[in-house]
Every structure is written in structure tokens, then in C-alpha cells.
Amino acid sequence: MTTPFAIKAYPEMWEGLDMDVARFDKARQMLGTAYEKMYLSQSNRPQAMAYFDDLMAEIFGRRIEELLAVKKEGRPVVGTFCVYIPEEIVVAAGGVCVGLCGGSPGSIPDAEKILPRNICPMVKSAYGFKAGKICPYFQAVDFVYGETTCDAKKKTWELLDRLVPTYVMEIPQMKKGRDKTLWLEEIGDFKAKVEEVCGTTVTADNLAKAIVVINDKRRALQRLTKVRGSNPAPISGKDALLIEQMAFYDEPVRFARQLNELCDELEERVRSTTGVMPASAPRIMVSGTPMALPNWKVHNLVETAGAVIVNEESCIGTRYFKDLIDESRTNLDQQLEALTDRYMQIDCSCFTPNNERVDQVLKEYRASNAQGILHYSLQFCHTYNIEEIKIREACEKEGIPYLSIETDYSPEDVGQLQTRIEAFLEQIRG
């Protein structure tokens, strides 16, 4: 990089979105600095990361312009917070889906003016972005479609609805036949809402196309995951996490194309055994709660200590793309059923029982050729925190080196985490 990295400013557009421009502009600069320090300082980065660097530079600019252009055509932008909301339906109706999960400590004080302090930082961060008017994505969405997964989220939607129209999808807590029936009905409601706002109808034809578009995006992400299983790792965990985060913002067709281009390069690297780090670097798999943009805290600590992260078993990670929708169905009812089947495979800890997740973690551990599992739980996320016990037991049984951390977005525990992570790596190195 010859010119210093900066995230581009679009003050007039932000003004038009009724943002707190002065404050947001400071956050923009800080994010740019953090990105430069954590990302651009990495050595041996793949060339094709240039696209994602550019996407980052334009994260508050060109991508927002694109969303505004979509809105101008009368197509809605829908904000979501969970991988259970079927974006295929939004795409079929001609809309755009964006993930709004918050990963920054900067918006938490805004949230804590209203919300209790002892809830998950992801929920607080997201709510704070809206309350403080410091996220252009939040300002751009026509409506939010939340869900009843964890308590923190479902009760926050009631308050968020005062700031932006918020609908809620009921997600069952179990996976019995009647739960599936309920959820299929919820999908019907969701479809109706999206159709109403889009002024279009979801047909077998446009849904089939949308399913392929989103499947293609998921396939590209699967390809990335697969190539990370090689040693030496062809791409850093930080870069891979960034891509998984951007999967929730970028235009899906373009994103898949660019990611496939990157994967071509990575596969070439594997053939020539070129890595971002030496083959001796300990390989760590992360499992647990999602890390929303720009939450790079743990990846940065682990990789600064000389290890490489090779997999994220998380919703911003494999849980988002491990399953595809059957593309062979041709009538709408069958398609919706196939869609439901696919979504019901998501193994989030909000479900009980959720033993599939334990198996999935072990499967991904082997596929990624990892040497240890780092379980990551956001503070006050009860479901993941409790389910952690089962993951730990499974790792003990399998003799897999294991470290569990519970943290939030604040920097105050970085020293302590660094010690724990380095000790974990010492343990793996032997």
C-alpha cells in the first residue's frame, strides 16, 4: 500500500440519512486506523484481498449508495440480525438483505442509556448504532426483521420498533414436526410482508433464481473454508473472518464472483505450498458466538501470537453457509419446504436439544486440520455459555486442546486474554 488506508467519507449522503455526521466521522477514522493496523500490516496477503480492502474503504460509501439506488427503484432494504431470516425470499422479491449485528464498543454507551448493561454486547452495539444514528446501514433499511432466538434480542425488538419498523419472526425452540409447521407459517408471513413492501410477488421462478444466487454465495464461502484446511494456511484467519462478515453486506452475485477469484488464488497457493504463515504455526479453530464487524479482537490476538485461525464455527462463519437449499424443486410450496428444511438444520444454541452442534464442531475440527479449539462466548450470552460445557466435555473426551473465553468488546481484558491465548499456544506447541 503506497497511500495510507482510509475509509472514504460521504458526509452529504450521511446527512441525507439523518446521521450524527460529526460523531460518525470520528468512528470512521478510527475504524480505518484499526483496519490499517490489523489488516494491512499482515504479510503474504493474497492479491485478491484487494477487492475486500476496497469494499472496506467503501463500506460507508459506495455500498450505501448502491442500497440507496435500490430503494429509489422502489425495492426495499431489509435489515436482519440472524441467519434464520431467509434472505432468499427478499432477493426473490427484488429486495436487498443486510446484516445489522453490531461488533463495536463505540455504540454501546448509546445503548446503555436505555438497555440494561448486563446483556450481550452484540445486541447493545446494534441497538446503540440506531439510537445514536451512527450506522448508515441502519439508517438505510426500510424495516428490520428480527426473531425470537435469545431473550436479549426478542425483548430489544420491542424497543427498536420505536426507532425503525421492526417485525419479529417466531423461531421455534425445538425441532419437532410441529415446530417445523409453525416455522413454515412464519415464513409465509415473512413472504407476505416482503411482497407487500416490494409490491411484487414471490414466484417459483424468481425464488428459484434467488435460491441459486444465495447458494452460490454459500458455495463460495464453503470453498474458502475448504482451502483453509491446507497447511500452511493460504490465508489468515483475520482475512477469512472479514470475508465472512462482508457476506452480510455485499451484493451477493458480485461477492461470490470475487470470492471465487480469491479462492482460485488460494488453491494455487496450496499447490505451491505458499502460506501466510509457516507450516509450523499452531492451527486454531474458533467456535461459538458470532463476531460481527468490526470485532476482530480474538483473531488479532491469536494471530499476533504467531498462530493461525483456520475455521469459524459460528453464524458469521460456517453456520451461515454449511447447508444449501435443494435447487431441484420447481413449485413454490415445495421450494418453501426445501427452504424450511435447510434452515432447520442451523444448529444455534438457542435450540434445545442441540446435540448436532457438538458433532458439527468435531467434524469441522477434523476437516480444518486444526490443533486446538478456542470457544468464544460473548458475555451474557447464556445459551452459548451454557452449551460451552458440552463442547468442552466433547473436546476432553477426544483429547482436543481446548480454551474457552468469555469476553465483550471492551479492550480492558486484552492483556489477560493475551496471556491465556499464549499459554494455550504453548500447550499446543508442547
Next chain:
Amino acid sequence: MFIGIDLGSRTVKVAAMRDGRLVDHQIVESGFDPQRQALEMLRRYEPVRVVATGYGRHLAQHQFAQEVITEIKAHALGARHHFPECRTIIDIGGQDSKVIALDANGRVSSFQMNDKCAAGTGRFLEIMAATLGYKLAEFGPAALASTAEVNINSMCTVFAESEVISLKNRGIPASDIARAVHRSVINRLAVMLNRLGHGDTIAFTGGVAKNPGIVAMLQEQLDQHVRLLTPALPDIVGALGAAIHAGRS
């Protein structure tokens, strides 16, 4: 000469080894500039190799250490030097407390550390001693002088301090409250010990191992056959482990 240096949150500790034996050691307050302090302390040696550990280890590596290891590994090496059979280490320093489990070869198999806050650490005991008007050296003996069953429920230093003050205001004798403070540290430790499981021989390291109240009350809490062993210089075990590592690498 092989040097281990432990740049802790409150003090800098140095251990110097020759032919596998500890030949010199120092413990000095960190002060405002621990790096300078450390360089000052190293001046008197002609080291072959310096290994740093503790919170300041990475800064040290930029300046004068050839290698760094974590406090966890350093304590494992140091404790096994004293007690080759121990499989469990309790370390309570100024800013953190940890329990480390070792395999038969002395390698770290897992560990637990306290969370962000200072509860259950040396700092916590210092603050509580000051609140009760004890010098640190008097605090442990005071706790042992009491047999009362007073409880402090809060794990947070700030809340625990107000609990202590309200107990004082209710006229509870200072030594009873001292006992309660010690008990709260031990309860917290017991949680970590239970989570990790422990062997029959436990090494107790870190500055707090010099507190006779903690040692005696912890021994009481453990099963009879469990031996709780405190090395001669418990606060330099981390530095000692770093020096041992310097000699090996």
C-alpha cells in the same frame, strides 16, 4: 548465567541460575517505568540468555529478553523445580489468580484464571487490609486469630469493600472480618480448583502464598491427604521458571 525476569503488575522479579541452581534473586516495585527498573536490575549479571515472563514480557522482548514465555508456563517450570511430583499449582499474584494443571511430565494440560476484576487477588487482600487498618503482614495472622463465621458475599472488590465497611460499622471485630475476607478469596479459589480438578500435591506460589492465613485456611478446606506446599521464595517462582527455560532453550 541464565536469567529469568518476571515483569508483574506490581513488582519486577529476577532469578539468576548457574549450573541448575538459583544463585541470586531480586524483587523490586515496578515503579513508573518497569522497563528501566528491569534494566537496572539486570546490570549486575553477565547473562548468557534472558527469558521474560509476566504482563510486561512483550515490551521486554523488544528491549533485552531473547525469548518470552507466559506466566502459566513459567510457574509450571518453577513449581516443578521445587516439587517435581506436583500436578497442580495455585498462583496468586498482585493482579491475578490462577490454577494450573500439569500432566505427568510437568507440561501444562489446562488452567483457569480469574476474570477481569481484582477479586481474589493480592491486590484485593491489600485493599481489604488497608480498609480494616491492618498492615499486610498482620492481616493473615489476624484472620487466624478469629473463629467467627462472618461472610462476605460480594466477589467484586468495590462491593466487597462496602460490605467490609458496613460490617465494621455494625461493630463486628476486625479480626472476624479479616477472616471473612480470607474466606472469600479461598471460596473463589475453590471454584477454580473444582473446575480443574487437582492432584494430591498442590504447589502454592505467588506473593499471597506468604500469607499464613490463606495457607492455613486453604489447607483446612482441602481433603486431609492433599498436601499444600509453599516454596521458600514463592514470589519468584515465575522468574525462576523463566530462568530454567533460559537454561534449556
